[in-house]
Structure formats: structure tokens, C-alpha cells
Amino acid sequence: MSSPLTPLALAAIALLVERPMHPYEMYQLLLERRDGHVMKVRAGSLYHAIERLDRDGLVTAVGTDRAGNRPERTTYALTDAGRSALHASVTEMLRTPVNEFPRFAVALNEAHNLSLEEAVVLFEQRRTALDAEISELTTIIESARGRAVDEAYWFVADYRRTVLAAERDWLDRIIDRLRTKDLTWPHPA
């Protein structure tokens, strides 16, 4: 019926599987659980996402409460349609790879606008930055292992690390081949 759920919409629905809550509570939980590593978590976007879910009948307002004179908080609950949408979305997103056009590929495609020397330096800098990210992910993974968390809750970190490591290794090969002039480069700009 509707287009596939946006990441934030999916996350919101997944939280409502646990229990009804209001948007700001979801926002806090997403930050606490470090979902920011996997998607962009912005309060503004979250409110918009929930508004759409409500409009489309995937969640429903179950009441408002008010603490002090703060704005009313609307509590939302999951509907059956929402539960199906979660299942359908996750299924589809796992099953089908889609090219999401990473910016790095765009840059590679235009890299010939730079000189070979410039490119080598930039590739080296990227390589270093990737190593740092990979280390961070390793720390996260070790910590989760230590706390004996079910692997299904953190294997996304292992996935990310694997892919980043592959990019780093590719960069290493390219840098080496650029240095030895094994890889031909067009006349610099």
C-alpha cells in the first residue's frame, strides 16, 4: 500500500512493539541504545515520521498526559497494520540489495579531475580514518561480547566492520598501484 518505511519510522514502530510511548520517549531510547550508529536520529524527523505513521494507521494515539505545564504528550500504540508493516519492511530490506550510491563512489568517479599525487595523499588520509572507525567498532563488539548480549543485537557492528575493512584493503591496493605507476592515471587537470 504505502511506500517502504523510512529508517526512523521503522525504529519507532519497533519501539512500540515493546509498549506504547510518546515521541520524546522514543527519541531518548534511540539515543540511549545508540541507534545513531545505524540511522540519523533527529527529533524533528521523528515527529514527522510518527505523524505519517498515524495518518497511515500504523500507529494510533492512545491518550495524552501532561506533567506540569509542559506541552501535552501524546502516547502512541502500535496497530495490527503497524505490526505487519514492520515485518514486511524488515523482510524486504533484508532480502533485496539496493544501490544507495555512496558518496565515495561519486568522488571516485570524478577523482580523475585531481592529479595523481593529490589522489594518493587523500586515499592515505581516508585509509587512516577508516582504521580508526574499524577500531571503534571492534571496541563496541568486544564490549557487547563481554556482556554476553545476544549476537543478533550487535552483529550489525560486525557487518559494518567487515565492509569497512574491505574498503581499507581496496584502498591499500590502489595506493600501492598508484605509487608504482601500475595504475594509469589520465593527464592531470
Next chain:
Amino acid sequence: MSSPLTPLALAAIALLVERPMHPYEMYQLLLERRDGHVMKVRAGSLYHAIERLDRDGLVTAVGTDRAGNRPERTTYALTDAGRSALHASVTEMLRTPVNEFPRFAVALNEAHNLSLEEAVVLFEQRRTALDAEISELTTIIESARGRAVDEAYWFVADYRRTVLAAERDWLDRIIDRLRTKDLTWPHPA
């Protein structure tokens, strides 16, 4: 001054390095050169992008011509500011890795909402689809090699293939571990 160039804006500027042209001509060239493999090429977005580049002084209208009674076509040329912006953007995009939050990672993060059996099937289907994409990329690479094109013009395909292969290998390991129950899965929904 302005925020980093969008992929389409970058591509437009890169085309104007060759010679001045009008938007539709850029659009055709982008399709011809298969830039659609690296970014989303939509005519509507391209016109918007060029409008912004013009507003920001990175390109400038150098005249209009008219063939028959068709709408006037405005030809654009690159400015010095545009040339610098191209260089700066490519430099920055090559140098600094940014997490772009791939949808697959989002789905992995919510995969525990499915049963282990469902997940295995979906992972297998994804694995198969990835193999097909990898083959396609290999064909493209072989063809470019055969035509002795400078490698800098197609190494983005090699990059994509490398990353996809890493994802496939990761999936293979996960599928195997799920089958042998080596990887623990939370109580299914």
C-alpha cells in the same frame, strides 16, 4: 561558503569542465556514460541542481538558443568559483569517510523481530542477488579493460565489486552460523 555539492551538482560541474552545455545535454551525457550506476540521475533533480549552482555563482548562463518552437535552452558555463568547488568537493569526499547509514544495516538492527528461520531464508536470497550484481560489475570491468580505458575511469566499479563481495562473504558466514546454531538468536516474535 555553501554546503557540499550534491552528487548531481558535482556531475554537472564536472561535465562543464569539458565545455559549456545546456541541462538536457548534460542529462543525456550522464545517461550515456552510465553515471546512473554511481548516482541517481533524474532530469527534475538536475534542473534544480543547476538552478542552485547558478544562484551560487558556480555556473553562469552564457546564452540561449532555440530550435524551432521548443522552449529556449539556456547554455551554462563553469565559473572559476565552480572549478574550485569541484576540486574542493572531490578532495573532501575522497578524504573523509562518512557513515551514510545503509538500509541493510537498519534492517539487520531490527532483524531480531523475525524468526531465525525467516532470517536465514532472506539472507540466502540476498546472497544470491549480490552474486548477480557482482557478476554484472565483473562484466563491466572486463569490457572496460578490453577497450583499454584508463583505469581511473572505471576503478569505481572495482571498488563496488570489492565491497559487495565482502558483504556476500559476511552473509555466508552468518548463514552458516545461524544454521549450526552457533549464533544465538533471541526468542522469535
Next chain:
DNA sequence: TACGGATTATTCCAGCCGGAATATATCGCA
């Protein structure tokens, strides 16, 4: 030569995102 379909070329609109603005309440501390 009349017609339909593809090509050429651009504009428009609705949707999503995200930074900023807004407004109140609470807490630490001097």
C-alpha cells in the same frame, strides 16, 4: 499526408529531512 509514438526539454508539486526556533521546567549553586 495524416496519425501515433518516441524524443526533446522543462516545470511543478508533494513529500521527507533536519537545523533552528520556541517554550517551559528542573537542577545546581552562589
Next chain:
DNA sequence: TGCGATATATTCCGGCTGGAATAATCCGTA
């Protein structure tokens, strides 16, 4: 007890994307 800083909670607005609408011309063909 008064003050600023931070947390709570939501709304707003501007920007980018992309599908659809629009419109004229060209081309093949019957």
C-alpha cells in the same frame, strides 16, 4: 532565593528529491 545551564517537548521552515505534468517536434509508416 535568584540565576544560568541543561533537560524536556514540540513546531516550523527552508532545502533537496523525484515522479508527474506539460508541450512541442520529429520520425516512421500506412
